[in-house]
Amino acid sequence: MPATTVETPAAARMRNVHIAFGPREVVRGVDLDLVPGRVTALVGESGSGKSLTSLALMGLLPPGATVSAGTVEIEGRDTAGFTDAQWRRLRGAKVAMVFQDPMAALNPSFTVGWQIAETLRRRGTGRRAARERAVELMRTVGIPDAEAKYGAYPHEFSGGMRQRAVIAMALTLDPAVLLADEPTTALDVTVQAQILRLLAARQTDAGMAMLLVSHDLGVVARVAQDVAVMYAGRIVETGALDDVYTAPAHPYTRGLLDAVPDPARPGRLIPIEGQPPAPGGLPAGCAFAPRCPYATKVCGTEDPRLAAVGQGHEAACHHSDKVQAQATDVEAAS
Amino acid sequence: MSTTRTSPDALLHIQDLHAGYTVPGRSGLGRRRVDAVAGVDLTVRPGRTVCIVGESGCGKSTLARSVVGLLEPFAGSVSFAGLDLATAGRRERRRVAHDLQMVFQDPYTSLNPRMRVAEIVAEGWHIHRDVVAPAAHSAEVARLLDQVGLDASYATRRLHELSGGQCQRVSIARALALRPKLIVCDEAVSALDVSVRAQILNLLADLQRELGIAYLFISHDLDVVRHIADEVAVMYLGTIVERGTAAQVFESPRHPYTQALLKAAPSVHDRPGAAKDLPLTGEVPSPSSPPTGCRFRTRCPLAADICASEAPELRVRDGGDHPAACHFAG
Numbered sequence: 212m213p214a215t216t217v218e219t220p221a222a223a224r225m226r227n228v229h230i231a232f233g234p235r236e237v238v239r240g241v242d243l244d245l246v247p248g249r250v251t252a253l254v255g256e257s258g259s260g261k262s263l264t265s266l267a268l269m270g271l272l273p274p275g276a277t278v279s280a281g282t283v284e285i286e287g288r289d290t291a292g293f294t295d296a297q298w299r300r301l302r303g304a305k306v307a308m309v310f311q312d313p314m315a316a317l318n319p320s321f322t323v324g325w326q327i328a329e330t331l332r333r334r335g336t337g338r339r340a341a342r343e344r345a346v347e348l349m350r351t352v353g354i355p356d357a358e359a360k361y362g363a364y365p366h367e368f369s370g371g372m373r374q375r376a377v378i379a380m381a382l383t384l385d386p387a388v389l390l391a392d393e394p395t396t397a398l399d400v401t402v403q404a405q406i407l408r409l410l411a412a413r414q415t416d417a418g419m420a421m422l423l424v425s426h427d428l429g430v431v432a433r434v435a436q437d438v439a440v441m442y443a444g445r446i447v448e449t450g451a452l453d454d455v456y457t458a459p460a461h462p463y464t465r466g467l468l469d470a471v472p473d474p475a476r477p478g479r480l481i482p483i484e485g486q487p488p489a490p491g492g493l494p495a496g497c498a499f500a501p502r503c504p505y506a507t508k509v510c511g512t513e514d515p516r517l518a519a520v521g522q523g524h525e526a527a528c529h530h531s532d533k534v535q536a537q538a539t540d541v542e543a544a545s
Numbered sequence: 546m547s548t549t550r551t552s553p554d555a556l557l558h559i560q561d562l563h564a565g566y567t568v569p570g571r572s573g574l575g576r577r578r579v580d581a582v583a584g585v586d587l588t589v590r591p592g593r594t595v596c597i598v599g600e601s602g603c604g605k606s607t608l609a610r611s612v613v614g615l616l617e618p619f620a621g622s623v624s625f626a627g628l629d630l631a632t633a634g635r636r637e638r639r640r641v642a643h644d645l646q647m648v649f650q651d652p653y654t655s656l657n658p659r660m661r662v663a664e665i666v667a668e669g670w671h672i673h674r675d676v677v678a679p680a681a682h683s684a685e686v687a688r689l690l691d692q693v694g695l696d697a698s699y700a701t702r703r704l705h706e707l708s709g710g711q712c713q714r715v716s717i718a719r720a721l722a723l724r725p726k727l728i729v730c731d732e733a734v735s736a737l738d739v740s741v742r743a744q745i746l747n748l749l750a751d752l753q754r755e756l757g758i759a760y761l762f763i764s765h766d767l768d769v770v771r772h773i774a775d776e777v778a779v780m781y782l783g784t785i786v787e788r789g790t791a792a793q794v795f796e797s798p799r800h801p802y803t804q805a806l807l808k809a810a811p812s813v814h815d816r817p818g819a820a821k822d823l824p825l826t827g828e829v830p831s832p833s834s835p836p837t838g839c840r841f842r843t844r845c846p847l848a849a850d851i852c853a854s855e856a857p858e859l860r861v862r863d864g865g866d867h868p869a870a871c872h873f874a875g
C-alpha cells in the first residue's frame with residue numbers, strides 16, 4: 212500500500228475535536244484522517260474516549276455530550292450545525308458503524324434479517340430483493356444457516372453471531388467510511404480472520420476508509436496501516452503501524468506492548484503501574500506523568516504536544532528519544 | 546468421556562450435559578429442541594482455572610448459563626460443591642448460590658444500565674446478608690472498585706454512563722463482592738485494554754492463591770488462555786473435541802479444529818496483506834441439524850468415510866498424551 216495520505220483527500224477528518232459532558236472534557240483535542248483504502252486503528256486505555264470519538268463521526272453522541280470545540284468533516288463537509296435529517300442521510304450510506312455493544316444496534320423486537328432488509332427497503336429496494344440481499348450479507352459474514360436465521364430474533368443469536376449481524380448491517384449500503392468499534396472481540400479467531408479478510412477486501416476493492424477501535428493488538432497488526440494510541444482523551448502517539456509497534460516513542464504505548472502476554476514469559480503479567488487520572492482530576496503537565504517511569508520535572512509542569520519523532524510518526528512526550536532508545540520486547544522477540 | 550467419575554474433590558462437576566433452547570418447529574407447528582450443548586463432561590477443582598475456547602456459537606455461553614442455574618438443562622447433571630443442582634431444593638440452592646458467580650459476556654444486557662455502580666456491586670449483599678455488614682458496604686464497594694482499577698468516584702455513576710471496559714470491570718467487581726468459590730467468566734476481560742487486562746488477570750491469580758477461588762474461563766483470546774489456564778477444553782458445535790493442560794493443547798494440538806484455531810490466532814507480529822494461513826472455510830453447521838458422525842467433518846481437511854458414520858469418542862489414542870475426539874488423533 213503506497214503512502215497515499217498526502218494526495219488522497221480524507222473521507223472523514225477531525226481537527227482538534229473536544230467532547231465534553233458539561234464541564235467534564237473527556238476527549239481533549241483529537242486529529243484524525245480517515246483515508247479511502249486505508250485502515251486506521253485507534254487503540255488505548257479503556258475509558259480514554261475511543262468510542263465517543265467514533266460516535267462523534269456518526270453524529271451519535273449520547274445525551275449530555277457535545278463536540279465542544281474543533282471540527283468534524285465528512286467528505287469535506289463540516290458537520291457543525293447538521294440537522295438530524297442531514298445526519299440520517301449520511302448514516303449508513305456515507306458513514307456506518309459497528310457498535311461496541313451489538314445489542315444497542317439491534318432492536319430486540321424484530322428479527323435480525325428483517326432489520327438488515329429494512330435498511331435496504333428504506334432506500335427503495337423491493338421487498339423480495341431486500342430479503343435476498345439480507346440473507347446473502349448474513350452468509351458473507353459467516354452466520355451459519357443464514358436462510359433460517361433470517362427469521363431469528365437477536366436474543367436467539369450467540370454473542371458472536373450478533374456481532375456478525377451488526378457487521379452485515381453496517382456493510383449493507385456500501386459506506387465510504389466504516390467505524391468499527393471492537394468488531395471482532397466476541398468472535399473466535401477463525402471467524403475473526405474471515406471477517407478481517409472481508410473488511411480488508413471492502414477496503415481495497417471499494418476504497419472504503421476504516422477506523423478500527425480495538426484492544427486486540429494482534430488484530431490491529433493484521434489489518435491496520437496506521438495506528439493512533441489514546442490516553443486520557445488525547446492521541447499520544449500516531450504513525451505507521453510498523454513504526455509504532457517496533458519503535459514506540461510514548462511510554463504509554465510501550466507499556467501497552469509490554470502488557471501483552473508472552474508464552475516465553477509465564478508468571479505475572481506486566482501492567483502499567485497505577486491508574487488513569489480520575490475524571491475531572493487531570494494533573495498539571497503530562498496526563499501520564501503520575502504513572503510514567505520516564506517522568507522528570509518538566510513533565511509535571513508542561514503539557515507535551517504531538518511532535519515528530521520519525522517520518523509520519525508523532526508522539527506527545529518530552530522524552531520520546533529516551534523511550535525509543537530502549538529496544539522493545541516486541542523487537543527483541545522478532 | 547468414559548474416564549470421568551464423580552471425583553470427591555471436584556468443586557464443579559458436569560456430566561453428560563445437554564442444554565439449549567426450544568425453537569418453533571420447521572413447519573411452524575410445535576416446538577423442537579436444539580441442543581446447543583450436546584453431551585459435555587467437565588470438572589473444575591478448587592483453586593484451579595479451566596478455560597473453554599471454541600467457535601463462536603458452539604455453546605460456551607449456554608454451558609455457562611446452565612452452570613449458574615440460569616438455564617434448565619435438558620439432560621445430564623451439574624453438581625456444585627457436592628450438591629446436584631437439578632435435584633436440590635430452593636433452600637439448598639440458595640445456600641450455595643453466592644459461592645457460584647458469573648461475569649457475563651455482555652454486561653449492558655445482563656445488568657440494569659440505569660442502576661448506579663455502587664448498587665450493582667452491593668446488590669448481592671442484600672440477599673446474602675452475612676457476607677458484608679451493612680455499615681461496611683460503601684467502604685467495601687470502594688475497595689472492590691479500586692481492585693478492578695476504577696476510581697471510587699465511579700460508585701455514583703450509572704452503568705450507561707461508563708465505557709465498555711469500565712462496565713466490564715463493574716461486573717467483575719460484582720462477582721468478587723460475594724467472595725465466591727467459583728467464578729464463571731464469560732469473555733470477562735475482552736473489553737479491556739491490555740494493561741488493565743493484565744492488572745485484572747494478576748488480581749484473579751492473586752485471589753486464587755489467597756482464597757482458592759476457581760475459574761471457569763471462557764475466552765476467544767488464546768494468548769490469555771495460554772497464560773492463565775491449568776486446563777483447556779476446546780469446544781466445537783456443542784461438544785468438547787479436545788482437552789488437556791495448556792501446554793498439551795497449545796504445543797501439541799491433536800484435533801484438526803484445535804489446529805486450525807491455533808493457526809488463525811492473530812499476533813502482534815502480523816502485518817496487513819501478509820499471506821496468512823487460510824482460516825477454516827465452509828459454512829458452520831447449525832446445532833439444530835448437526836452432521837452425522839463427527840460433528841467437524843463438513844469442514845475437516847482430514848475427513849474420511851468413517852467420519853460420516855462414526856462419532857469419534859473423546860479419549861486418548863495411541864501416541865497421544867491427552868484426549869481428543871478425532872478418529873485420527875494419534
Ligand SMILES: Nc1ncnc2c1ncn2[C@@H]1O[C@H](COP(=O)(O)OP(=O)(O)OP(=O)(O)O)[C@@H](O)[C@H]1O
Nearest residue numbers: 237257258259260261262263273706707708709710
Ligand atoms: N453517557 C455518558 N455519560 C457520562 N460519561 C460518559 C458517558 N459515556 C462515556 N462516558 C465517559 O467518557 C469517557 C470515555 O468513554 P468512551 O466510551 O469513549 O471510552 P472508550 O475509550 O471507548 O473505552 P473502552 O475501551 O472501555 O470502551 C469514559 O471515562 C466514560 O466514563
Ligand SMILES: Nc1ncnc2c1ncn2[C@@H]1O[C@H](COP(=O)(O)OP(=O)(O)OP(=O)(O)O)[C@@H](O)[C@H]1O
Nearest residue numbers: 367368369370371566581601602603604605606607
Ligand atoms: N435464546 C436462544 N434461542 C434459540 N437459540 C439460541 C438462544 N441463545 C443461543 N442460541 C443458539 O445456541 C447456540 C449456542 O449459543 P451460545 O451463546 O452458547 O454460543 P457461544 O459459544 O457462547 O458463542 P459466542 O462465542 O459467539 O458467544 C447458537 O447456535 C445460538 O444461535
Ligand code: SF4
Nearest residue numbers: 497500503510528529
Ligand atoms: S512527557 Fe514525561 S510523563 Fe509524559 S509520557 Fe513523556 S516522559 Fe512520561
Ligand code: SF4
Nearest residue numbers: 839842845852871872
Ligand atoms: S474424526 Fe474425521 S472429520 Fe472428525 S476431526 Fe477427525 S478426521 Fe476430521
Ligand SMILES: [Mg+2]
Nearest residue numbers: 262311708709
Ligand atoms: Mg469503547
Ligand SMILES: [Mg+2]
Nearest residue numbers: 370605606650
Ligand atoms: Mg457466548
